Amino acid sequence: MDLVIRNASLPDGRRSIDIAIEGGRIAAVGPALPVQGAQEIDAAGDLVTPPFVDAHFHMDATLSYGLPRVNASGTLLEGIALWGELKPQLTQDALVERALQYCDWAVARGLLAIRSHVDICDPRLLAVEALLDVKRQVAPYLDLQLVAFPQDGILRSPGAFDNLKRAIAMGVDVVGGIPHFERTMADGAESVRLLCEFACERGLMVDMHCDESDDPLSRHIETLAFHSQRLGMQGRVTGSHLTSMHSMDNYYVSKLLPLIREAGVAAIANPLINITLQARHDTYPKRRGMTRVPEMLAAGIPVAFGHDCVMDPWYSLGSGDMLEVAHMGLHVAQMTGQQAMHECFLAVTETPARILGLDGYGIAPGCHADLLILDCGSTVEALRLRAARRLVLRRGKIVSESPRAGARLQLPGRPETVNFRLAR
Ligand SMILES: [Zn+2]
Numbered sequence: 001m002d003l004v005i006r007n008a009s010l011p012d013g014r015r016s017i018d019i020a021i022e023g024g025r026i027a028a029v030g031p032a033l034p035v036q037g038a039q040e041i042d043a044a045g046d047l048v049t050p051p052f053v054d055a056h057f058h059m060d061a062t063l064s065y066g067l068p069r070v071n072a073s074g075t076l077l078e079g080i081a082l083w084g085e086l087k088p089q090l091t092q093d094a095l096v097e098r099a100l101q102y103c104d105w106a107v108a109r110g111l112l113a114i115r116s117h118v119d120i121c122d123p124r125l126l127a128v129e130a131l132l133d134v135k136r137q138v139a140p141y142l143d144l145q146l147v148a149f150p151q152d153g154i155l156r157s158p159g160a161f162d163n164l165k166r167a168i169a170m171g172v173d174v175v176g177g178i179p180h181f182e183r184t185m186a187d188g189a190e191s192v193r194l195l196c197e198f199a200c201e202r203g204l205m206v207d208m209h210c211d212e213s214d215d216p217l218s219r220h221i222e223t224l225a226f227h228s229q230r231l232g233m234q235g236r237v238t239g240s241h242l243t244s245m246h247s248m249d250n251y252y253v254s255k256l257l258p259l260i261r262e263a264g265v266a267a268i269a270n271p272l273i274n275i276t277l278q279a280r281h282d283t284y285p286k287r288r289g290m291t292r293v294p295e296m297l298a299a300g301i302p303v304a305f306g307h308d309c310v311m312d313p314w315y316s317l318g319s320g321d322m323l324e325v326a327h328m329g330l331h332v333a334q335m336t337g338q339q340a341m342h343e344c345f346l347a348v349t350e351t352p353a354r355i356l357g358l359d360g361y362g363i364a365p366g367c368h369a370d371l372l373i374l375d376c377g378s379t380v381e382a383l384r385l386r387a388a389r390r391l392v393l394r395r396g397k398i399v400s401e402s403p404r405a406g407a408r409l410q411l412p413g414r415p416e417t418v419n420f421r422l423a424r
Contacts, residue, residue, distance in 0.1 A: 001027060003396055004037030005371070008048035010363060011345065011379050019048065021369040024395035028365055046390065047374045047382055050362055051112035052322035055352035056207075056240050056268045056306025059116035059134070059144070060127035061086075063098040065311035076212060076277045079314035080151065080181075086313065087122050095130035096137075102310065103138045105320040108400045110372040110389040112142050115207065115306075115356050117149035117176055120163040128167045141394050145356055147207050149176035154191045156182050161194070168202065175199040177208035179220035180244075189223045196227040196237070205357070206237045207268075211244035214278055214289060218244035222256060225263035234264025238355055240306070242267055242291040243278050253292065257299040266355045267296055270308035271329035273315055293333040297343060304352035305329040305344070322348040323386040330383060338380065345379035369396035375404045376421065385420055 003021040010017055018033040019026060028035065067086055071078050106114065118131045128148075135144040148167040150160040154177060168175070177195045179188030192208070199206045206228075211218040221239050228237040239260075245253060260267070269291050278289020296303050305325050310318035318324070330336070330344040353361040360368040376387035385405065392400040406419040 001035050001037045003039045003041065003369070004033065004035060005041045005043050005048060005373070007045055008043040008373075009045055009377050011047065011049050011349070013378075015045070017048075019363065019371070021396040024369055024397075025360070026363065026365055026367045026369050029363055041373070041391070043373050045377055047376050047378060047387070048363070049372050049374065049379075049382075050349055050353070050367075051370050051372055051392070052110050052348050053113040053304075053352035053356060053358065053361075054106075054111055054307045054322060054325075054348070055115050055238075055304040055355050056270055056308050057114050057116045058309060058312060059099045059102060059114065059131055060095060060118050061312035061314075062102045062310050064313070065316055070316065071313055073280070074276065075280045076314065079277070082313040083119075083151065087119070090126055092126055092130045092133075095127055096134055099131060099134040100137065102320060103134070103142050103144075107141055107392060107394075108389065108402070109320045109322065110374075110392045110400075111320050111322055112370055112392070112394060113145070113353065113356060113358055113361075114142065115145040115147060115174070115352075117147040117207075117209075118167070118172065119151040120148045120167045120172075121150055121152040121157045121160050123159055123163055125163060125167060125170070128170060128172060132171050141399050143356075143358065145174065146172045147174040147176040148172045149209070150178060153178060153182045153187075154195060155187050165198075168204070174205045174207050175202075177206070177210070178212075179208065179223070180211050180213045180215075180218050181209075185217075188220050192220055192223045193227055196224070196231055196233065199236075200231040200233055204236075206233065207240055208238070209241055210239040212241035213244045214247050214281065214287060215244055216247040216249060219248075219256075221245065221265075222259065225256075225259045225265050228265050229259075229263040237264070238266045238268055240268045241270060241274065243274050243289050245291045246278070246287060246289050253295070257295065257301065260296070261300050266302040266304070267291060268304045268306045268352075268355070269293055269329060270306045271332050272318065272325055273308040275328065275332050276315060288332050290329070290332045293329065293347075294335055294340065302351050302355060303347055304355055305347040306352075321386060323382060327383050327386060341380045341383060345383060370394050375419075381421065
C-alpha cells in the first residue's frame, strides 16, 4: 500500500478504523488491517472524513470586498447593484487571481469541491472564461463545478438567454436562474419553464437561486418542482436559498414539502448569508429568513448548506470554512439534538457531494483517497471546535497541513496546556 491511515474515527461513528490507500484510491477500510504502508499515519482517534463540499458559491465575486465600495445597507438588492457597478471594471487576470487565492484558502480548510455560480449577463462572458480557466488550473486539487447564472434575470436582462446558451457551449456545467428577480411572478414562472426545458434537452442539471426573498407569496419553488416532475428530471434539480419558505403560510408549506419531495428536488440553504441579508425590512420581531431545514429533512428532501459569499458585495466575512457555515446553520435552524447536529455535518459533506453528482466520494474501497484528518473525535466535536484540518489529502497525497488547536497556560496548580477536547 502507498499509505495506511491507522486508528481513525469515522463520521458514521465507527472507531479504531484503518484506511489503506493505493494509486490515489481507497483499497480497504476496517479495524487493524493486516497491510503495510510505504507511509503510515497515526490518526490517534481523530475524525477522518471525506472532504468538505460547498454546493453554492460565487467565485467570480469572491475577495472583491470594497471594490468599488462597500454595501452600506447590507441588503441583497444593494449587493446586486454594487456588483453591477463592479462588472464593467473586472479584468480576467484579476478574476483568475482572486479565484485562485480563494481556492488556496479552500484547500487549507479541507474544502475540495465547490459548485460556483458564474454571472452570464455581461455579454463579454469575461467571468465565464476566467472561471473555466480556473477550473482547469485547480483540477488536480479541487473539483470546481460551474453554474450559468443570469444575475440580472434571464428575461429581464436583454440577451441573457443567448449568453447562457453560449456559456453552456463553452463548458459551463449547470443551468442557473433567478425567477424572483424577473419583473413579474408570471415572468418568474416562465423563466423556470424555459430554463428547465433547456436543461432537460441538453441533459444538464439545474440549480436556481429561487425565492431569495422574505415575500411569503414568492412561490417559484412550486413551479420548479412542477417542471422537474413534468420533465422527469428527478435528482437533477436544486432550489438554492428558498428563503421565502421561512415566511410562508404553514398550511401552504404542508402541501409544498411533499411536492418538492415527489419531484426529487434538492435544497441548498446558505446560513451565513440568509441570516445577514434576509429580513432587513423587519423591525421587531425580526425573522431569521433561512429556509425550513429540519422540516425538509424530515420530509425526505436532501438539504445542503452553502457558503455563498466570501468578502464580496453581499458579505464582508468568511474564509472558506464549511464548519463555520454548518455551525451557523445549526444555530439558525435550532438543530441542537445529537442527530440534528450530525445532519448539519452531513449538509457540508455527503449531501452536497450527492447534489453535485461527485464521483468516487466517500470512505469505502474504490473511492478517491480524498480525506481530511480533523483535530476532533466526532462530527459534533468538529462543529463545536471548527476543528483544525491537521491533514488534507487529495488522491492519497498531502496537500495541506495545519497544527492542532491549543494553548499553553501559565496558571498556578492548573494543567500546562488545553486543547478544548473532553476526554471521555
Ligand atoms: Zn448565491
